[in-house]
Amino acid sequence: MLSRTASNLFWLGRHMERAETASRLFEVGARITLLPNTAEGYQNEWESLLRASGSSHRYKQNYPEVTEENMEKFMIFDRDNPSSVASCIHDARESGRIVRTALTSRVWDALNVAWQEMRGIGPGEEDAADLADFVARHASTVHGAIDGTQLRNDGFHFMKLGYALERADSTARVLDVKYFVLLPRVEFIGSGLDSYQWQVILRALSAHRSFHWAYGDDVSASRVAHFLILNGEAPRALITSVNEALWHLDSITRRYGDKVPRSARDRAQALADRLASLDIEYIFDEGLHEFLTDFIQEIGQIANCVQDDYFHGRG
Amino acid sequence: MYYNEMFDGEKVREAYSSLSDWIEKMPVEIRQLKQAEAEALFRRIGITFAVYGEGGDPDRLIPFDMMPRVFTQAEWRRLERGIKQRAKALNAFLRDVYGRGEIVRAGRIPARLVYQNEAYEKAVVGFVPPRGVYSHIIGIDLVRTGRDEFFVLEDNCRTPSGVSYMLENREIMMRMFPELFRGNRIEPVDGYPELLRRTLESVAPAKCEGRPRVVILTPGHFNSAYYEHSFLANLMGVELVEGADLFVEGEFVYMRTTEGPKRVDVIYRRIDDAFIDPLCFRRDSMLGVPGLMDVYRSGGVSICSAPGAGVADDKAIYTFVPEMVRFYLGEEPILKNVDTWTLWKPDDYKYVMDNLGDLVVKEVHGSGGYGMLVGPRSTKKEIEEFRAVIEKNPSNYIAQPTLSLSTCPTFVEEGVAPRHVDLRPFCLCGERIELVPGGLTRVALKEGSLVVNSSQGGGVKDTWVLSE
Numbered sequence: 102m103l104s105r106t107a108s109n110l111f112w113l114g115r116h117m118e119r120a121e122t123a124s125r126l127f128e129v130g131a132r133i134t135l136l137p138n139t140a141e142g143y144q145n146e147w148e149s150l151l152r153a154s155g156s157s158h159r160y161k162q163n164y165p166e167v168t169e170e171n172m173e174k175f176m177i178f179d180r181d182n183p184s185s186v187a188s189c190i191h192d193a194r195e196s197g198r199i200v201r202t203a204l205t206s207r208v209w210d211a212l213n214v215a216w217q218e219m220r221g222i223g224p225g226e227e228d229a230a231d232l233a234d235f236v237a238r239h240a241s242t243v244h245g246a247i248d249g250t251q252l253r254n255d256g257f258h259f260m261k262l263g264y265a266l267e268r269a270d271s272t273a274r275v276l277d278v279k280y281f282v283l284l285p286r287v288e289f290i291g292s293g294l295d296s297y298q299w300q301v302i303l304r305a306l307s308a309h310r311s312f313h314w315a316y317g318d319d320v321s322a323s324r325v326a327h328f329l330i331l332n333g334e335a336p337r338a339l340i341t342s343v344n345e346a347l348w349h350l351d352s353i354t355r356r357y358g359d360k361v362p363r364s365a366r367d368r369a370q371a372l373a374d375r376l377a378s379l380d381i382e383y384i385f386d387e388g389l390h391e392f393l394t395d396f397i398q399e400i401g402q403i404a405n406c407v408q409d410d411y412f413h414g415r416g
Numbered sequence: 417m418y419y420n421e422m423f424d425g426e427k428v429r430e431a432y433s434s435l436s437d438w439i440e441k442m443p444v445e446i447r448q449l450k451q452a453e454a455e456a457l458f459r460r461i462g463i464t465f466a467v468y469g470e471g472g473d474p475d476r477l478i479p480f481d482m483m484p485r486v487f488t489q490a491e492w493r494r495l496e497r498g499i500k501q502r503a504k505a506l507n508a509f510l511r512d513v514y515g516r517g518e519i520v521r522a523g524r525i526p527a528r529l530v531y532q533n534e535a536y537e538k539a540v541v542g543f544v545p546p547r548g549v550y551s552h553i554i555g556i557d558l559v560r561t562g563r564d565e566f567f568v569l570e571d572n573c574r575t576p577s578g579v580s581y582m583l584e585n586r587e588i589m590m591r592m593f594p595e596l597f598r599g600n601r602i603e604p605v606d607g608y609p610e611l612l613r614r615t616l617e618s619v620a621p622a623k624c625e626g627r628p629r630v631v632i633l634t635p636g637h638f639n640s641a642y643y644e645h646s647f648l649a650n651l652m653g654v655e656l657v658e659g660a661d662l663f664v665e666g667e668f669v670y671m672r673t674t675e676g677p678k679r680v681d682v683i684y685r686r687i688d689d690a691f692i693d694p695l696c697f698r699r700d701s702m703l704g705v706p707g708l709m710d711v712y713r714s715g716g717v718s719i720c721s722a723p724g725a726g727v728a729d730d731k732a733i734y735t736f737v738p739e740m741v742r743f744y745l746g747e748e749p750i751l752k753n754v755d756t757w758t759l760w761k762p763d764d765y766k767y768v769m770d771n772l773g774d775l776v777v778k779e780v781h782g783s784g785g786y787g788m789l790v791g792p793r794s795t796k797k798e799i800e801e802f803r804a805v806i807e808k809n810p811s812n813y814i815a816q817p818t819l820s821l822s823t824c825p826t827f828v829e830e831g832v833a834p835r836h837v838d839l840r841p842f843c844l845c846g847e848r849i850e851l852v853p854g855g856l857t858r859v860a861l862k863e864g865s866l867v868v869n870s871s872q873g874g875g876v877k878d879t880w881v882l883s884e
Contacts, residue, residue, distance in 0.1 A: 104672040105661050199637045202650040210460060255674060357675050414661070414672020 104414040106200050107259045113196040114263025120189035122271035124236035127176040129305040131229035153278040174224045190219045205250040215239035262349040269342035270400045277393045299325045327381040340376045347373050365406035419562050419822040431486040479875035485824045485857040492881040498750035503554045503843040506728045508744035510550035525736045537724025546619045550722040554843045560822040567754045573729040575686045578856040579842050580644035585878040601883040603853035609651035615846035620681045621715045628681040630654045635687045635703045664707035667716045682718045689723045731780045760811035768815040775815040836860045853881035
């Protein structure tokens with residue numbers, strides 16, 4: 102497969118997943134501002150989202166103040182923000198257009214329709230929950246078309262690898278919103294507010310029902326963190342995402358044999374092994390934020406290795 | 417009066433008889449419904465004509481007319497012979513002018529027009545590509561003025577586009593009106609991609625080992641014909657590459673793949689000569705492959721069409737194609753040229769300037785309907801403005817009489833009305849010279865307009881060749 106094709110497929114997956122993350126984050130923000138009694142007012146929550154998505158600086162360049170209207174524009178519709186839903190769907194569709202020859206007509210159709218419908222709506226027309234539904238629905242259609250129709254060849258694995266790495270990164274960022282910024286004051290921990298915020302995180306990841314199936318009713322920091330980091334049954338957990346990435350990398354290396362470097366696979370294997378050996382108390386003792394920061398960096402390193410192993414073409 | 421392809425006086429021609437019933441029986445609502453359906457299909461499949469930098473929708477649809485244009489088998493066979501003959505002569509000409517230049521020595525074509533032509537490529541002088549073929553895909557634009565009168569308007573020897581419309585128009589017609597295809601014996605065009613692949617494989621370089629690896633080289637997804645490039649790659653089952661996907665090492669060209677470098681034998685390039693190799697041509701270009709020309713000249717890779725093939729499709733050279741047919745093949749041309757005045761000749765210049773209002777004047781290197789004057793359809797002011805432009809550089813222009821292009825019934829707002837059409841069949845030259853029975857019919861949708869280019873608001877139609 103052409104390196105550029107593989108790279109576009111990989112980014113198609115990443116951008117679709119990233120679009121979903123952006124809309125999830127926006128929904129988290131919108132829900133949290135519905136809370137009556139945060140200490141610093143709602144600006145702080147939006148600020149935390151911007152920091153978690155790494156786009157605080159860009160936002161401040163273009164928007165004078167932090168309001169829900171502006172946040173919606175920025176996170177959902179702003180084409181100057183490369184992480185906005187509109188940008189991600191556009192980029193995913195553009196990657197798809199470049200590699201039309203590697204996509205089934207179902208996948209192309211799903212991508213194209215998502216892009217066209219996204220262009221058809223504007224800021225202020227839908228509320229946060231409807232926007233999140235809209236994006237999730239299109240993301241599911243694209244993902245479903247990939248799973249349902251694509252040949253299980255290297256192209257498929259690159260696409261799904263993109264999804265898996267992006268999902269690992271995004272769950273880590275969503276968790277970081279909660280722990281690093283939302284609750285800066287230690288006396289809130291374990292409070293009703295704390296528990297509400299965890300619920301919101303679960304909802305935003307469409308995981309609150311799964312959580313209750315797995316753990317019962319009691320929503321506590323360590324349980325939610327365990328669920329989203331170390332529970333291999335939770336679809337968006339870090340460990341699940343890393344294992345999936347590893348599985349796709351394994352499939353690729355099996356397919357390509359010994360002549361192709363496999364630094365990405367080895368690195369993903371090491372990360373998977375490390376996650377398997379951790380327990381949640383250890384993570385909290387070491388510091389959740391520090392753990393997540395390391396994790397996000399490690400995912401970035403794996404993505405760099407994918408680039409070096411497969412997208413460079415060695416010429 | 418214009419020749420109407422459907423009627424002989426009041427009588428409907430045999431070839432169109434079933435279509436005539438079909439039009440009459442189709443209620444307007446159904447037609448509108450089908451039109452909308454066709455557009456939705458085109459958009460859904462993504463068959464668009466990207467026009468960047470002009471504002472508006474970056475993914476514009478080319479208007480598709482559902483009323484087909486029909487050729488009888490006998491008409492087609494004559495056209496086919498004429499096209500093949502012309503393609504053969506054009507390649508003979510290219511072989512000659514990059515070799516001994518017999519036609520120039522014999523005084524049949526002025527040396528200046530060949531050797532000082534912008535498209536003449538000194539870098540390939542003396543090099544003979546595999547099978548002596550320079551131009552592998554030739555799009556010959558034809559117009560019809562009467563029952564047996566066809567004229568060649570233009571030869572496109574570099575990278576003619578539009579073949580995807582020929583194939584997709586047919587696909588859409590078959591999906592929407594299967595009954596038409598059951599009731600008529602319409603020759604298929606869907607063998608084109610296979611024929612193209614075999615043509616390209618047949619010109620693999622001598623150093624190629626095993627089955628030739630063919631790729632299509634595109635300038636990228638911002639190019640207006642990108643859809644066509646990916647469409648053809650898809651149908652042929654070959655890689656669609658950009659310049660940065662290829663690199664030269666030693667005597668060969670390789671593409672970058674996830675499994676490391678893979679050798680490439682035949683490049684069907686859809687980029688212009690100037691961008692092929694920044695070491696040889698334009699240094700500022702990022703579209704091409706550094707060192708590609710060296711590999712080409714040493715027989716490590718084939719480039720289709722060959723760099724320099726454009727010297728044969730220049731509007732100035734065009735006037736000499738009938739001469740080429742006689743000179744190289746010893747035959748009389750089957751297809752006629754349109755009378756052409758070349759403004760660098762004093763007599764022609766005087767005639768053209770005296771009769772601007774009756775003529776079509778074109779830039780020698782222009783394309784896409786830009787830089788031209790259609791005398792009878794222009795205002796006095798426009799004519800005078802154009803006159804001033806010509807005076808600055810007369811040798812940049814040729815002129816032709818306004819042809820009475822045939823018309824074909826076309827669906828318009830009010831119903832069915834005659835609109836002017838032309839035809840671009842695609843001739844393939846490799847081990848053999850072949851073409852599929854069909855082509856791209858372009859139609860001027862504006863009433864009275866003679867300009868069919870898609871960039872000027874023209875549309876397209878399915879083109880049928882009926883079997884016996």
